[in-house]
Amino acid sequence: MTTDPHLEALQDRLLRRIEAYMPVRGRPAPPRPALIEAFRRYPRHLFLPRYRPADQPDGPALAPGDAAFLDHAYDDGPLCYVDDHGASLPASCSEPGFIFHLAELLDVRPGHRVLEVGCGTGWLLALLAHAAAPDGEALGVEIDPGLQALAARNLATAGVANAIAVTGDGLAAAGRKTFDRIIMTASAWQLPATVLTLLADDGIAVLPIQNKGLSQEIHVLRKDGSTLVSRLTRLCRFVPLTGRDGADADVLMPRLDADPDITRLPMTGLPDVLDFGQAEPERMMPPALAFTGWLSKLDPRFRAWRLGAGDARPSLFGDPQVHGFGLVDAAAGSAALWRAGYVTAYGDAGARDALFAHLARWTAHGSPTGYAFGLGITSAGAASPVSHPSHRERRGPLDFWWWLRPPAERF
Incomplete structure (x- = not known):
């Protein structure tokens, strides 16, 4: 004392x-x-x-x-x-x-x-x-x-x-x-398979998870057999891990001008407005970040980009001049890019249509942040750890399973 x-x-x-x-x-x-x-x-x-x-x-x-x-x-x-x-x-x-x-x-x-x-x-x-x-x-x-x-x-x-x-x-x-x-x-992009054996039966792990782009959540997971299943979720912003389980900027947010899947495609039509009901680009970034939390879990075509030649300056929600996101379907020759209130389609319009379809579903669910999602972690190729619908995302040696919790279970 x-x-x-x-x-x-x-x-x-x-x-x-x-x-x-x-x-x-x-x-x-x-x-x-x-x-x-x-x-x-x-x-x-x-x-x-x-x-x-x-x-x-x-x-x-x-x-x-x-x-x-x-x-x-x-x-x-x-x-x-x-x-x-x-x-x-x-x-x-x-x-x-x-x-x-x-x-x-x-x-x-x-x-x-x-x-x-x-x-x-x-x-x-x-x-x-x-x-x-x-x-x-x-x-x-x-x-x-x-x-x-x-x-x-x-x-x-x-x-x-x-x-x-x-x-x-x-x-x-x-x-x-x-x-x-x-x-x-520190936030992790992927985890080693040993996370499933390091935690004792019925043990608890508090893990900050980095998604592609800027969104992060911290998940409180309990060991259930050979899987980890989240009990609750919190929003967070941690510095990233710098070792084997981290990810560099080119994985999480590559430079737009270095992404061949979009730079080789011609622009299709005029940009569509997507301003999240905000007049100023800076005010669009918080809802845009929440939307990327949805897209990054539910659509493997999701990508986020650094738009300029320089590195992005630190920002909680992102910078409309530096950060963009969208969907890329390389096989179909289709991409969509959101930046500062507008969506630009490239090649086939399918990616743009899919982006706006996601927006409609996200809005219908109350525009949830990443806080609303549950997470299960299993070994690669294992079955989902939950009985309700979930979406698989492969990360290194593990599968991450995402689901949108009912409002009553977001506590």
Whole structure:
């Protein structure tokens, strides 16, 4: 416990915000006493290296001892790690309210073995280890050796005896033991087949899943036999995994001018308006992102593109000058591209018609976001893990099965 009145006031303020956290979609899940105890025992600032607040990407880097270091450390916002030269690292300390929400959904109990993939500098790992104490243990995996070294040092300094951090590439570094709980704090495009055996029977995994384009969701899945089936879904935005289970921009969002399946086709007719009821292109991006969450799961012809020659700047919902999406049917010589409020057809008009048919169904279902979808994960070629209709998507050695939950099951 701190004896510094200013620090104590900052911690109290942040804890109140954590306890009152409301997800963008879904029910709140206030943290249990064990997590609140861990918050007090392992202060966030003791696990932080140099950082910038995520909303100040061009601001100065803050280091321990700087005047503003503590104040921003106890804001309820994400922090981006920077190196000793001030360059941003591909890792962050996520928004505490959201992280505690996920930790509560993970439901760690005393005696559990817990795995965190992407443990950064170790703060969440320390919290989960406390929830698993006295007989449980936590293993953190971090691909960046510098961050892993910080995590190991921070855990030792804080006296977290039942947690270790190791350097490795995602789930592949977890070894052969099983875990009662698994959480990833970086988004994955695909997962290794070992995810189906690493999780113990009836165990829970909290996994951020990256789709093609910009949409992501985090799924809370339970082990059911040889499959994982989601219990609920939350919207999220995590940094992507950088190892074997990540995906580079050319997979998730290739450059339009480098995509031969669309650049070889002539434009067909004049563009059709699709502005999602918004007059300004920037305001179109949130509903457009939700629509891509639908398309990416239900139509294998879906693609998203970077439209210009430069890289897209960071943006939660996307940039209408940089991001576009559509459908491509290479075999039929048909493509459709949405950008900044218009759909352009190329070659045969079938892709354009299919895009507008999807729009009609999406609208009829209430324009759902990715939050409304369930996910099942099986080995490649296995049957769907649910009895109701679902859509198969092959990702590496696994099949992802998507379905639209009834409104009453979106909680």
